Amino acid sequence: MVGALGKNFATFASRLRGGHGCDTAAAAAVWAVSKRFMSSSGESITVREALNSAIDEEMSADSKVFVMGEEVGEYQGAYKVTKGLLQKFGPDRVLDTPITEAGFAGLGVGAAMYGLKPIVEFMTFNFAMQAIDHLINSAAKTNYMSGGTINVPIVFRGPNGAAAGVAAQHSQCFAAWYGQVPGLKVLVPYDAEDARGLMKAAIRDPDPVVFLENELLYGESFPVSKGVLDPSFTLPIGKAKIMREGNDLTLVAFSKMVGYALKAADELAKEGISVEVINLRSIRPLDRETINASVRKTSRLLTLEEGWPQHGVGAEICASVVEESFYYLDAPVERICGADVPMPYAANLERLAVPQIDDIIRAARRACFRKEDMRQATA
Amino acid sequence: MALRQAWQKTGKALNRGAIAPAVIAFARPLSTSADPIVLDIPVPFKGHNVEAPSQSVETSAQELVGFFKTMFVMRRMEIAADSLYKSKFIRGFCHLYDGQEAVCVGMEAALNERDCIITAYRDHCTHLGRGGSVLEVFAELMGRKDGCSLGKGGSMHMYNKKGGFYGGNGIVGAQTPLGAGLAFAQKYLKADGVTLAMYGDGAANQGQLFEAMNISALWDLPVIYVCENNHYGMGTAEWRSAKSPEYYKRGDYVPGLKVDGMDCLAVKQAVKFAKEHALKNGPMVLEMDTYRYHGHSMSDPGSTYRTRDEISGVRQERDPIERIRKLLVTHELASVADLKAIEKEAKKEVEDALAKAKESPAPDSEELFSHIYRKSYGSEAYGADRKEVTVKLP
Numbered sequence: 001m002v003g004a005l006g007k008n009f010a011t012f013a014s015r016l017r018g019g020h021g022c023d024t025a026a027a028a029a030v031w032a033v034s035k036r037f038m039s040s041s042g043e044s045i046t047v048r049e050a051l052n053s054a055i056d057e058e059m060s061a062d063s064k065v066f067v068m069g070e071e072v073g074e075y076q077g078a079y080k081v082t083k084g085l086l087q088k089f090g091p092d093r094v095l096d097t098p099i100t101e102a103g104f105a106g107l108g109v110g111a112a113m114y115g116l117k118p119i120v121e122f123m124t125f126n127f128a129m130q131a132i133d134h135l136i137n138s139a140a141k142t143n144y145m146s147g148g149t150i151n152v153p154i155v156f157r158g159p160n161g162a163a164a165g166v167a168a169q170h171s172q173c174f175a176a177w178y179g180q181v182p183g184l185k186v187l188v189p190y191d192a193e194d195a196r197g198l199m200k201a202a203i204r205d206p207d208p209v210v211f212l213e214n215e216l217l218y219g220e221s222f223p224v225s226k227g228v229l230d231p232s233f234t235l236p237i238g239k240a241k242i243m244r245e246g247n248d249l250t251l252v253a254f255s256k257m258v259g260y261a262l263k264a265a266d267e268l269a270k271e272g273i274s275v276e277v278i279n280l281r282s283i284r285p286l287d288r289e290t291i292n293a294s295v296r297k298t299s300r301l302l303t304l305e306e307g308w309p310q311h312g313v314g315a316e317i318c319a320s321v322v323e324e325s326f327y328y329l330d331a332p333v334e335r336i337c338g339a340d341v342p343m344p345y346a347a348n349l350e351r352l353a354v355p356q357i358d359d360i361i362r363a364a365r366r367a368c369f370r371k372e373d374m375r376q377a378t379a
Numbered sequence: 380m381a382l383r384q385a386w387q388k389t390g391k392a393l394n395r396g397a398i399a400p401a402v403i404a405f406a407r408p409l410s411t412s413a414d415p416i417v418l419d420i421p422v423p424f425k426g427h428n429v430e431a432p433s434q435s436v437e438t439s440a441q442e443l444v445g446f447f448k449t450m451f452v453m454r455r456m457e458i459a460a461d462s463l464y465k466s467k468f469i470r471g472f473c474h475l476y477d478g479q480e481a482v483c484v485g486m487e488a489a490l491n492e493r494d495c496i497i498t499a500y501r502d503h504c505t506h507l508g509r510g511g512s513v514l515e516v517f518a519e520l521m522g523r524k525d526g527c528s529l530g531k532g533g534s535m536h537m538y539n540k541k542g543g544f545y546g547g548n549g550i551v552g553a554q555t556p557l558g559a560g561l562a563f564a565q566k567y568l569k570a571d572g573v574t575l576a577m578y579g580d581g582a583a584n585q586g587q588l589f590e591a592m593n594i595s596a597l598w599d600l601p602v603i604y605v606c607e608n609n610h611y612g613m614g615t616a617e618w619r620s621a622k623s624p625e626y627y628k629r630g631d632y633v634p635g636l637k638v639d640g641m642d643c644l645a646v647k648q649a650v651k652f653a654k655e656h657a658l659k660n661g662p663m664v665l666e667m668d669t670y671r672y673h674g675h676s677m678s679d680p681g682s683t684y685r686t687r688d689e690i691s692g693v694r695q696e697r698d699p700i701e702r703i704r705k706l707l708v709t710h711e712l713a714s715v716a717d718l719k720a721i722e723k724e725a726k727k728e729v730e731d732a733l734a735k736a737k738e739s740p741a742p743d744s745e746e747l748f749s750h751i752y753r754k755s756y757g758s759e760a761y762g763a764d765r766k767e768v769t770v771k772l773p
Contacts (some may be wrong), residue, residue: 109557
């Protein structure tokens with residue numbers, strides 16, 4: 001915590017010297033200390049702001065980048081992710097499309113084949129199923145089929161997975177479906193830093209990228225360092241991030257579930273289980289190296305996802321760990337997933353259909369061969 | 380047939396025109412005049428929400444001889460592919476274009492290097508028209524290294540980005556929104572070109588075609604939707620699949636023209652007209668009334684849903700190569716002997732390419748894992764047995 005404060009201090013001190021007109025170090029210290037009580041560290045931005053600023057900066061840097069989708073322009077974005085872009089870049093570069101996913105996804109792919117860099121928004125990835133032929137057969141496979149002569153530098157982005165109360169047709173997680181396809185890159189940001197860095201990397205990438213966001217994360221604020229806010233900031237594609245180090249159990253999650261994993265890890269720490277939380281950031285390429293290195297340290301694996309269990313992301317991770325790190329395992333690999341059901345509407349049923357913190361804690365204890373909170377047993 | 384001509388026999392060097400480079404090689408001293416001739420096409424255009432262009436088409440001896448040569452090479456190439464398939468050098472799918480040559484050849488006469496073409500899977504001749512070689516077509520069909528897609532695409536996936544040819548697409552109808560996207564990019568980058576998005580009568584009922592037409596009309600994209608109506612979608616005749624088989628009208632608010640697709644000059648005129656329209660006013664539909672002699676693919680004899688009389692009737696009355704031959708001979712632009720000589724050279728060109736293609740080796744095993752991505756970040760890819768084959772992508 002002291003280290004974080006020190007970093008804060010330096011950040012705020014320099015910012016104050018830069019523009020806030022208050023020159024003394026003492027004043028800067030007061031400012032930094034008071035800021036500490038307001039937010040945990042540094043500047044905070046929402047995931048929405050992170051995505052918006054990333055797209056804005058990349059459009060400014062490269063005139064070939066344009067945005068297309070339903071309500072991205074005049075409506076300012078169905079979830080306000082593209083707010084302000086029409087005003088800034090004009091209707092030639094921010095295009096409102098009719099409700100014709102197959103048509104505009106195909107159009108985006110064709111434009112990318114010619115050499116432009118489209119960002120195609122699907123209002124949710126549920127609707128992308130109407131266009132999925134273009135993502136797979138027109139975008140993913142073309143570089144290969146053409147012997148490397150035609151690449152498709154397109155980004156397909158939008159909310160993925162469950163929101164709240166939107167029921168069966170609007171709640172599916174597509175990470176496993178797209179993650180299976182060679183030729184696609186599939187990214188799954190969690191926090192604001194992920195959103196900025198991965199979006200910029202995706203836009204600059206010469207291959208088709210499926211960028212799976214989460215509606216419930218758009219409004220969440222996360223602290224970011226100055227470096228993250230720099231226009232040159234990108235994150236590497238295919239590298240997971242260790243959010244929290246631990247020694248007893250490797251917990252692998254992506255997107256919204258990373259937040260759940262971190263909360264569960266906090267709870268588990270109280271009963272002496274030290275959890276290492278991995279934020280995948282990328283479904284394809286999958287960072288098997290980081291995952292396996294972690295499991296070889298902790299000897300236990302638990303995967304976490306909102307999507308359906310059968311043939312899911314967790315299934316691939318478990319298989320990979322069993323193949324690569326079998327002899328390091330002290331417990332069976334396990335998956336926590338969404339329930340094997342179409343998403344129900346009723347709030348109590350919906351709660352049962354997606355993982356809860358308790359589910360993670362229970363499974364973690366199981367991996368450590370404990371039935372309950374060990375503190376109670378010894379009380 | 381009205382004819383106005385002013386020409387002289389000179390040994391002028393050929394200008395580029397739109398003649399495929401492979402064909403320029405054996406130009407002959409006679410009939411090379413580039414002086415304009417105006418010929419009337421017999422079958423008038425039919426317009427939908429647009430005034431049809433004139434039936435008088437400007438051409439030249441050189442252009443007509445070029446049509447003849449190019450179509451003849453294409454015809455020989457497709458017939459050779461038929462034999463290759465039957466002797467199992469070609470596997471999987473093979474959709475032949477013979478009979479339809481006038482469409483792609485007539486189109487090229489009205490296009491330039493700034494224009495783009497995208498088509499479906501009956502693409503061998505379209506690829507040739509865009510500057511591809513017979514060698515790379517044969518090698519690709521046989522899955523060899525020297526194929527235009529390194530042997531990794533096959534019959535349906537031939538591309539030539541530099542030549543403005545975007546495939547070669549296996550999913551019926553998918554190429555139409557892709558074509559709208561190419562046109563979008565041309566407009567965005569002010570490339571001063573049009574895209575011809577080609578599809579068949581079978582694809583003409585696809586929803587995504589109408590989605591593409593809607594967006595391209597809304598956004599004034601320079602795209603021309605070319606329906607190659609050969610009257611059969613696989614084994615289903617047009618009257619069994621379309622409530623309205625008047626495909627040039629199906630664009631509704633998008634104007635259309637019906638064109639005799641067996642007549643190179645009619646095709647050229649229509650495309651020239653449509654290109655001017657598209658660059659100013661947005662999309663147009665061209666329905667090419669054409670015919671394929673082969674079945675849908677090599678697994679289709681082509682005679683269970685149409686009569687042999689119908690096929691031979693079209694060959695007799697409307698064959699595109701014979702039409703040009705008659706034109707050239709009747710207007711004394713070439714003698715029967717000249718044309719025979721051209722045929723002989725064309726046959727040789729195709730045979731030489733075939734022999735060379737047969738010598739081309741299969742791709743190296745490493746090619747299994749190349750070109751999955753343009754940029755791979757060193758990620759891994761696995762063979763069937765990952766403990767045996769794991770590759771770090773470049």
